[in-house]
Amino acid sequence: xxxxxxxxxxxxxxxxxxxxxxxxxxxxxxxxxxxxxxxxxxxxxxxxxxxxxxxxxxxxxxxxxxxxxxxxxxxxxxxxxxxxxxxxxxxxxxxxxxxxxxxxxxxxxxxxxxxxxxxxxxxxxxxxxxxxxxxxxxxxxxxxxxxxxxxxxxxxxxxxxxxxxxxxxxxxxxxxxxxxxxxxxxxxxxx
Amino acid sequence: xxxxxxxxxxxxxxxxxxxxxxxxxxxxxxxxxxxxxxxxxxxxxxxxxxxxxxxxxxxxxxxxxxxxxxxxxxxxxxxxxxxxxxxxxxxxxxxxxxxxxxxxxxxxxxxxxxxxxxxxxxxxxxxxxxxxxxxxxxxxxxxxxxxxxxxxxxxxxxxxxxxxxxxxxxxxxxxxxxxxxxxxxxxxxxxxxxxxxxxxxxxxxxxxxxxxxxxxxxxxxxxxxxxxxxxxxxxxxxxxxxxxxxxxxxxxxxxxxxxxxxxxxxxxxxxxxxxxxxxxxxxxxxxxxxxxxxxxxxxxxxxxxxxxxxxxxxxxxxxxxxxxxxxxxxxxxxxxxxxxxxxxxxxxxxxxxxxxxxxxxxxxxxxxxxxxxxxxx
Numbered sequence: 001x002x003x004x005x006x007x008x009x010x011x012x013x014x015x016x017x018x019x020x021x022x023x024x025x026x027x028x029x030x031x032x033x034x035x036x037x038x039x040x041x042x043x044x045x046x047x048x049x050x051x052x053x054x055x056x057x058x059x060x061x062x063x064x065x066x067x068x069x070x071x072x073x074x075x076x077x078x079x080x081x082x083x084x085x086x087x088x089x090x091x092x093x094x095x096x097x098x099x100x101x102x103x104x105x106x107x108x109x110x111x112x113x114x115x116x117x118x119x120x121x122x123x124x125x126x127x128x129x130x131x132x133x134x135x136x137x138x139x140x141x142x143x144x145x146x147x148x149x150x151x152x153x154x155x156x157x158x159x160x161x162x163x164x165x166x167x168x169x170x171x172x173x174x175x176x177x178x179x180x181x182x183x184x185x186x187x188x189x190x191x
Numbered sequence: 192x193x194x195x196x197x198x199x200x201x202x203x204x205x206x207x208x209x210x211x212x213x214x215x216x217x218x219x220x221x222x223x224x225x226x227x228x229x230x231x232x233x234x235x236x237x238x239x240x241x242x243x244x245x246x247x248x249x250x251x252x253x254x255x256x257x258x259x260x261x262x263x264x265x266x267x268x269x270x271x272x273x274x275x276x277x278x279x280x281x282x283x284x285x286x287x288x289x290x291x292x293x294x295x296x297x298x299x300x301x302x303x304x305x306x307x308x309x310x311x312x313x314x315x316x317x318x319x320x321x322x323x324x325x326x327x328x329x330x331x332x333x334x335x336x337x338x339x340x341x342x343x344x345x346x347x348x349x350x351x352x353x354x355x356x357x358x359x360x361x362x363x364x365x366x367x368x369x370x371x372x373x374x375x376x377x378x379x380x381x382x383x384x385x386x387x388x389x390x391x392x393x394x395x396x397x398x399x400x401x402x403x404x405x406x407x408x409x410x411x412x413x414x415x416x417x418x419x420x421x422x423x424x425x426x427x428x429x430x431x432x433x434x435x436x437x438x439x440x441x442x443x444x445x446x447x448x449x450x451x452x453x454x455x456x457x458x459x460x461x462x463x464x465x466x467x468x469x470x471x472x473x474x475x476x477x478x479x480x481x482x483x484x485x486x487x488x489x490x491x492x493x494x495x496x497x498x499x500x501x502x503x504x505x506x507x508x509x510x511x512x513x514x515x516x517x518x519x520x521x522x523x524x525x526x527x528x529x530x531x532x533x534x535x536x537x538x539x540x541x542x543x544x545x546x547x548x549x550x551x552x553x554x555x556x557x558x559x560x561x562x563x564x565x566x567x568x
Contacts, residue, residue, distance in 0.1 A: 038443035163523050166535060169512040169548040171493065172503055174359065175463070176485060177508060 008035060104111075216543045275396045276379035280370035282416030286441070287312060287367055292417070293446055294439040298361045300432045301531035307437075308361065313445025321449045324360045334358045335452060344459040352460040361434060362421060365507030366397075366409075376400060376481015376506040385410060387419040390434050397508075403479040403555040404509060405431060405532075415441060423532070426552055431532050470566075473515060477562030479555060482506040497521065504559075505551075511549035513559065518544045527553060536560055 004024055009172060011021045025031045286292070294310040307327040314320055322336040330346040341359070342352040357364035365372050370379070382394040387410040397407035406428075410420040417439055423432040469489055484494075487502040500515040521544035528535040536556040539547040545563055547556040 047235040158522060160495060160530070161497070162526075162535065162537075164497065165499075165512075165514055165537075165546050165548060167494055168492050168501075168514075169510075170498075170514055172501070173510045175353070176359070176503065176505065 004031060005034065201436045206420045220302060235326075274381075276381040277370065277374075279381065279393050279411050279416065280366075280379065283411055283418055284368060284370065286416045287418075287461070289314065290415075290441050291443065292439060292441045294417070294436055296434055296436040298432070298434050301430065306361075309332070310360070311446050311448065313449045315445055315449065321445065322358055323448065334360070335457065337452070337457065340454075340460045344451075350458050352458045353463075354460045362373060362418065363508045366421075367418070368446045369507070373397075373507045376479065377508070382408075384413070388438075390414075390419065392419050399479065399481075399506075401480045402426065403558070404506070404551055407508070412439075417441070423550075463475075471502070471515070472566050473500070473563050474566045475502065475504070475513060475559055475562050476564050477558050478504060479506065479551075482511070485510075510548045511547060511551055511556075511559065513563075514548075515545075515563070516545040516546070518542050518546045527556075529553060 004021075007016065007021050008025070010016045025035055193289040203541050211214065238275050289312045292311070296308055296310065298306045298308065309323070309325045309327055311323045312321070320336070320338055324334045326332040333344040334345070335342045335344075336355075339354060339356045340352050341355045341357075342350060344350045357368055365491040373379075376399055378398050378400055380396045380398070382396055385392050385394045392410040395409040395411065398410060399406065405426070406424045408420075408422040409418070411417065412419050417436070419436045419439075420432075421434040422430055425431050471489070472488060481528065482504050482541055483506070487500075489498065489500050491498055497520055502513045504511045504513070518539045518541055521539070523539055523544065525538050526535075527537075532550050533548070534551055534553050534556045535546070535548050537544060537558050539545070542543060545560050547560045551555065
């Protein structure tokens with residue numbers, strides 16, 4: 001078992017090549033789980049965690065959605081339009097903000113997959129940081145709690161909502177092509 | 192408008208720097224314009240030293256010689272290489288559809304680490320088409336396409352397959368396989384020759400017709416038509432994202448790797464639910480030229496469970512998502528976030544919240560968000 005773990009690790013690093021280990025992974029559920037976990041760890045360390053496409057979500061909640069009240073369409077006159085010229089420059093200046101949102105997205109997704117709960121007390125920071133390269137430990141829960149902010153929960157909640165939208169956008173793009181294909185096929189089937 | 196004049200400047204400076212190159216590749220749209228000042232300036236220089244009559248005769252002779260030379264090189268060029276931007280894109284489409292190739296490229300996004308990819312394609316003996324895209328750093332991400340099924344292997348997700356004729360990678364697949372679909376929204380201009388990845392390349396500029404989206408520069412290998420470099424530029428011409436080929440090989444037979452793929456062991460393609468969605472009672476009344484609706488539905492966000500009404504728009508190169516939610520459930524404020532490439536813009540009127548996300552300039556996102564109108568079904 002330990003030998004296989006070593007092999008697995010080496011295989012992941014591209015140090016060995018071989019069908020033995022692939023077969024071993026295929027046949028051994030414990031190894032499969034390990035394989036997945038290793039990748040998640042590494043992905044997280046390298047900030048490469050991607051959005052898990054929870055593909056069945058549309059189907060499973062479709063029925064529930066039918067009973068949802070329709071969202072009221074916005075009326076034009078009530079929109080506060082952004083004065084564009086004034087705003088473009090400041091946004092560009094604080095371009096770090098979006099980067100924070102994106103990196104927080106990674107943290108949130110990570111958290112969801114791990115703890116399977118999405119309480120706002122996620123272990124991430126509110127200030128923009130340069131991610132440490134290499135083997136530095138991720139930010140711990142304690143550090144987050146020490147941040148002296150009263151509106152912490154509110155800020156986190158907002159970020160969570162922003163991230164939910166950004167993550168969803170990315171997932172939709174991933175699935176876009178397949179979707180187009182399905183539509184094409186179904187159109188072809190129709191006479 | 193500002194962008195156009197900038198582009199014109201670019202043309203002129205390009206001609207000054209490379210007049211020799213410009214004369215070698217005539218009859219592309221950009222060069223027909225720019226080659227003229229270069230020729231007339233040589234003629235003027237010749238005329239300064241000689242007397243009037245002589246210079247007149249010289250000039251006529253020179254013009255005639257030049258015309259002959261141009262015609263000869265024209266004929267030679269026509270037989271050898273494609274002329275227009277669309278012909279070059281057809282070359283690209285041809286090689287990536289029909290050739291056995293292996294391409295290494297890197298993707299660089301401003302402010303982020305460079306990501307290396309390996310991209311392989313092969314036509315097997317039985318006629319089946321195999322393609323592979325592998326993220327080379329870290330645990331990687333591997334996409335394998337067998338004909339019209341794409342299997343995705345990602346570190347934190349169960350392997351899955353989708354029915355798709357193309358791998359959805361960092362290079363927009365519409366540009367590779369269906370350049371004709373982009374004509375409505377974008378203008379393609381052949382710029383001329385350049386040297387990329389140690390090879391002679393043809394440069395093509397891609398600009399959105401209504402100047403509402405980011406632009407591109409594309410370099411194709413002159414001898415094969417293979418993509419060598421792709422830049423994404425903001426409206427001021429600043430570099431946003433770059434794909435640079437570092438090595439490529441075209442071979443007679445498909446890569447040995449493909450023979451090891453057992454298509455029976457790949458996950459079966461998922462069926463995506465295509466249930467007709469309840470029609471939204473809002474619609475977007477402004478879209479950039481060439482952008483169309485890909486899909487719409489009503490569902491819950493995976494991360495928060497919020498209910499959203501959703502529309503996805505695409506022009507083939509960029510995708511834009513529009514979300515509408517009840518304001519009390521959503522952010523409840525007006526906010527715009529930008530990173531180098533993407534825009535996240537959310538507006539509220541107190542009762543509904545509209546969010547636009549995509550790789551478009553903030554102005555365009557704002558125009559789309561403000562164009563929402565109620566629809567009476």
